[in-house]
Amino acid sequence: MNFEIKGWCPGALRPMASGDGLVLRIRTRNGRLEPGQAQAIADLSWSLGNGMMDLTSRANLQLRGLDARGHGKATAALARLGLLDDSPEAEARRNVILSPFAPQDGAAWQAAEAIARAMTAPDAPQVPGKFGFAVDADPPVLAGTPADIRLRPQAEGWLILPDGGDWALTARHAAQAAGRAVELARWFTQGGVRDGRGRMRDHLRRSPAAPPGAIPLPPSLLSKYPCDRAAGPASADPAGPGPAPNGWLLGFAFGQITARQLTEAAALGPLRLTPWRALLIEGASRPQIGGAILDPSDPLLRVHACTGAPGCPQALADVRALARRLAPHLAPGRSLHVSGCAKGCAHQGAASATLVATGPDRFDLIRDGRPGDPAGLAGLAPDRIPPLLR
Ligand code: SF4
The missing domain is CATH 3.30.413.10 (Sulfite Reductase Hemoprotein, domain 1)
Structure with a gap:
């Protein structure tokens, strides 16, 4: 192995050094940006970074090319925009992906918010870096998105699924699902963390006993969430460029987006970040953004x-x-x-x-x-x- 494993992801408060300067990752609330927030981030990229940003596979946005002084100014601006956590630890634990098609303030939205609140509270489970949650909506689109714990709505109630498990917890409503997901994270920390690292899948391989209340995973879901997804086949993203239930999806090669493109997108409506490194513009129809990928067959x-x-x-x-x-x-x-x-x-x-x-x-x-x-x-x-x- 000739590369360095850091075991953590950059954040806004804990940027990562790269060849083009500091990388600052903005973890938006439920992956959504109001137009004013998106425009302000584009301005930060112009003025403090190198004008290039990344759409990440965790549905976040990264500023690139900052120096230490620029980082200080950027975090102050993000705080004013309501996009900054209280500490690097809270920021790292607030690792929650919500389906970009989930209606604002709907059940899935509220479940994701409740998890984020609990994971940034003083008594939050001390999960290691990169430990994350995925909250799906109906229809589900996050089956291929890596997550240690995923929440999936059913015709009635919710399933809470640990990555790599053949069992699930159940909940009657979104608030209960969020609570059970956080308790499952706490259960994981009692044996799943070694030297500050650990993933649910590895923990279940070592200690396959399920917590009280778990039910066997229905066979139909076992095929969607295979126990060892690491060995699964290459899969296409579930949503390419084009119309989406709540707007229009735009693709960007390698998830790279410029400050100019973000400015153009912000002028068209609120934005949703996706784990497919695409950008969803809420309420838009056939938006024209220079350099964006519009053709699903590209x-x-x-x-x-x-x-x-x-x-x-x-x-x-x-x-x-x-x-x-x-x-x-x-x-x-x-x-x-x-x-x-x-x-x-x-x-x-x-x-x-x-x-x-x-x-x-x-x-x-x-x-x-x-x-x-x-x-x-x-x-x-x-x-x-x-x-x-x-
Ligand atoms: S960005 Fe590419 S080159 Fe750099 S550590 Fe990751 S895989 Fe390696």
Whole structure:
């Protein structure tokens, strides 16, 4: 392994150093931004960052290219916008993804808010970095979104599902579901955390006994939430660019969005961030944002590429430039992940083809796997790769 595992994600109060300066992650409330908040963030990106931002797979927004002074100014501005937590610890524990299609103030919305409140309270379960929740709505769209605990509404009541488990907890209503999810997180902390790290799936492998009140997971859900999703196939995002129940989804190559694009989007309505690195504009119809992906068949939507060089100090190659060159060669229905090192930040799941940089112009190819899996071909030069993608 030639990369550093940090075990935590950047936040607003705890930014992460990268090759292009500090990365500041904004964890919006339930993934929603009012137009004024989005415009203000775009202004911060212009004035304090490098004008580039990331839409992350945790449905957050990252400012890039800040220095220490800019970071201080940015956090003060975020506090004024109501987008800052009280402490880095509270910020890290408030790791809740809500379905971007969940109606505002509906049951799923309220469940996600209740979890966020509980996880930032003084008596919150002390979960490790990266431990997170996903709150789905009806119809569910977050089955492919990694989460340690997920909440799923049923025809009557809710299921609370631990990642990697073959059982679930039940609840009659959203408030009870949120409470049970937080109690499940507390149950996890009693044995699931080692050296400050841990994930639910690993805990259940070691200690498969379920807590009191658990029911066996219905077979129909076992297929949707396989016990070991890490070994599951590459899956397409459930929602591509186009109309959505509450607005219009726009795609952005590699989840990269500029301050100008965010300004244009903010002028059209409130925004929802999604775990598919797409942006939903509430109430919009066929919005025109320069450089956004509108065509659901655009092969760039099936390509994952991390920041790579020069933005990431661990990167061995400029992977986004290569990913753009390779996208037109990708056969329909196939996915590609180009990673600057074996850490694989851009995509946790498998891809039809995964390229891992081993030097500025050398890549290992893994078929139907992920970075870290055994490579089928090693040391490929970029011009040898296109025929291998068909
Ligand atoms: S996967 Fe990419 S972004 Fe992540 S550490 Fe490696 S080079 Fe950097």
